[in-house]
Amino acid sequence: MKIFLSAGEPSGDLHAANLIHAIRERVPDAEFTGYGGPKMTEAGATLVYPLVNLAVMWFLSVFQNIATFLWLIVRADRCFRDDKPDAVVLVDYPGLNWWIARRARARGVPVFYFVPPQLWAWAGWRVEKVRKFVDLVLCSLPFEPAWYRERGVSHAVHVGHPYFDELCERDLDEAFTTAQEAHGRPLLAILPGSRTLELKRNLPILARAAAKLAKLRPDVRFAVACLHDKHRALAEEIIADALADAAVDGLPAPDLEIFSNRTPELIRVADVAWSVSGSVSLELMMEALPTVILYKVRPIDLWIARPFIKAKYITLVNLLADAELMPEYLTSRDVSDDLVRHAETWLGDPQARARTTAELAALRYTAARPGATSRAAEEILARLRGPAPEDAAYRGPHARAVSLESIEEADAGA
Template sequence: MRIAIVAGETSGDLLGAGLIQALRIRFPDALIEGIGGPQMNSKGFNSHYPLETLSVMGLVEVIKHYRQIKHCHHHLHRYFSQQRPQVFIGIDAPDFNLSLEYLLKQQGIPTVHYVSPSVWAWRQYRLRKIARACDLMLTLFPFEAVYYQQHQLPVKFVGHPFADEIPLQTDPIAARQSLNLSPNGTWIALLPGSRYFEVNLLGPVFLQTAQWLLARYPTLQFIAPMANETLFKLFSQQMAAFAPNLPLTLLQGQARPAMAAADMVLTASGTATLEAMLLKRPMVVAYRLAPLTYWLAKRLVHTPYFALPNLLAQEKLVPELLQDQVTVEQLGQAMVHWLEHPQQVTQVQARFTHYHQQLR
């Protein structure tokens, strides 16, 4: 049994690891290969390229890395055409995976796409490409499955594995002890992203916001988990430049324990917002893109929200700030709102619990 899987970034690596673990129960001797990261590799996965090869987002960023991505695409197409898998599973990375799925499907290889592209929000014409490329779409969220059913495309809502992994209640004191943090005081987790360009754009303003908050609440403490060594080094340099005296514990990895240890979270948009929601942590969500990418996105995206909790609720449960809105004062004021309104924290945690149960 040969199974091909291609994941495109840190969140896909986590999903892929859970998928491989489940597949090995059914097919313990299967050869599972493609592109993955450390989590997938720990399950006996054979990765042909580093995960970072596909961890690129936005038009400008993709153009910069186009030749490398194209070479990777050609290699995988050629390899899986010769070493035919029983199934190809593309995890997220839709621009890369859907085109590869299309080519392999033309050769009679069954194809599955795990994690729906945001076709309900923008570039709806991709539905035609999805119909041609994959035999089955696996969605993480129920509203996505409804959308595909309305367009008569094969789909299965599988829920999100994080909803099973994370208990309905988590103990911040126990999480702090596991990370050797002080059990006392108010902790804020800073998560400026899992990609280099995200941390490059958001790291300084997150650190300056933390400094702004500390000036108003001198007992605050901060924790910042970085996805890999490269981001750890980048954020360390940013700390030295923008907040050298900030009481901050910097970690490599351990994003989930860090959020569990925190009372609230300042995070980039992405999978971290889902984990923060499942951990019942109030959050402020921010995002910045390269100016050209943002200019294009404004004209193509048709959804009022971008933070996952708000998309699930179809209302603004948590503050979300985009591009020019991402300033120290606006981020700081949004965090102060949670600090000063514990009743609203309790209310939003009840909503988070509802969506947690829905995703199981």
Template sequence: MKYYLVAGEASGDLHGANLMKALKAEDGEAVFRYFGGNKMQAEGGQLVKHYADMAFMGFTEVLLNLRTIYKNLSACKKDLLDWQPDVLILIDFPGFNLKIAEFAKANGIKVCYYISPKVWAWNQKRVLKIKKVVDHMFCILPFEVSFYKTWGMEVDYVGNPLLDEKAQFKPDFNFRAQNDLGDSKIIALLPGSRKQEIERLLPVMLSITAHYPDYQFAIAAAPTFSEAYYQAFIGDKKVKLLFGNTYNLLYNAHAAVVASGTATLETALFKVPQVVVYKGGAVSIAIARMLVKIKFISLVNLIVNKKIVTELIQESCTTEQVSKEVGIIVGGEGRAALLKGYNELLALMGNPGASDKTAKLIINYLKR
């Protein structure tokens, strides 16, 4: 069968690649075409557009890049009609993907949505649109099933694909030596994969290094940016820059400072105590504070529905605050309490197998 996938950011590329691998295991004649990234490309098929040209963060950034966004939408729609897949599989990235879903549905293409849009966070009435344009929804957060049910929509809960990725990970025991990390405890810095978030968060992350001279700091770098790009932020600070080694970094890390997003959950899966940070444009944040109706921004806290990790947002995301919170999690009772919270999280998340379950469900639905 012909599968068309759309992923618009680094996390979607990761989940898309795992789903493609699972689909190939179920369907020996699987052919792929997609908007995605390097990980999906490694699974074969045809990459039409890289997510690096698509990911814009915040209301202001979206407005400033509307021409590019509409150009990408038009290109995707035309390509869908030209290729005529058996199914369109959309991965998160709702601002773009819900428009593509509407177009595909109107043109007789089956629509599956893997990783639900965060409709429970704001504008919940979007569920009514989802019911019209999405044939099958596959959720990765436990509380989403009951949320959709309140709107009269049945969805499939498949577990979380990050559990699959973690289960497949094999640590490199030469990692420290190969990267000259020495014997000091490591504080990992995960500033995200989008240009806007890196430029807002990385300077704050790096500013705390002077407060912890006995620790080795290391940045999990996004593959879409060059070493020179990061070095402009690092300057003469003794910070290691690591590409393509996020899981080995987390495996070896004592603590972490993490940009809000998928990485907060990945960090928790490795049981690394973390401080979650986020900074957006002033206008974007003001709008979000009016519209968003959730108590937390990190997936860790959202899933457990209580504070496990500290979240420092906007004006709270300062050198002093981040440094203070890191001090709490590197040792003592604060660290122990956080690790206990992680155990609650892991119990709720269940077992690996999300990609395999989703692939089987998609193929069964199509055969029907």
């Protein structure tokens, strides 16, 4: 069995790697290739291109890399033609993955979407692409299958979010957490995102907020959690510039340290957090850590995106709760005062902090369902082995043969 996977971000790389392990437990001789990152390589996949290194967002960034994306589409198509896999598994990363799905469909390769993009939040019209090019949607959130069914996509099942699997299996560095707890002072964790552009846009606001809170609460320590050493070096530069500007306004330098590869440990020991929006919010929920969510974009990007945003919240935790348990700011302005206000409340009012912690813990009890990766592996293998008799009514996009010419006609009209 040969499976081609495509994951374009660090979180997707990890989800794909764990899916490889889950499938290999069931099919030991399965072979894996595709686009991804170091986690997929460690899991035994043959990497055609390190797509994680190209993680980009927003329109201009995509345009600047258009030649590379076009080459990746052609390269994937050649893989499907010359060494046809039994399945293609896409992991989040909409945009490029839609094109990979098109080419797989043209070559008659079944397509599975694991951790599908949140179309219900901002791009509902793209459900047509799911109908045309995806055989089975492996949904992360419990309300997604119904959303797809209402729009004519019957081939969607809820398996859960794989992030909960990874959290359950994660080992923390106890020596590090013990050393941090020994300080005996409140700790605020700053999580500036896993993408370079996220750091550049969000970290200046987060650093300025730290300086403002330090003026009110000089006892508070701050820890910045970076994905890796390259981001740590960039964070040092950004924070130095932001604090220099803050000093001009009479703000003190906060007691702040920058770490790489320490995100789980810092979340465990922190009293409060400021975080960029992303799947890390699920980890923050698991630890019941009071958190403010920030996502800073350029005014033009926000103006373009606003008409397409259909979800009530941008944060997964708030979506699961259908309430704003984590105050969130999708914004183009400086909201450092808001970040400080929430943090000061949680640090200074034990009852307010206890209420937030209790709400997050209650949501964790109902929403944190482990086993998503195993369920996804079972669903993929079941479809590849053929529908069971009781499932004979299932008809995915590959229920009939389709010519390359008809696909190209469909592409032209999509």
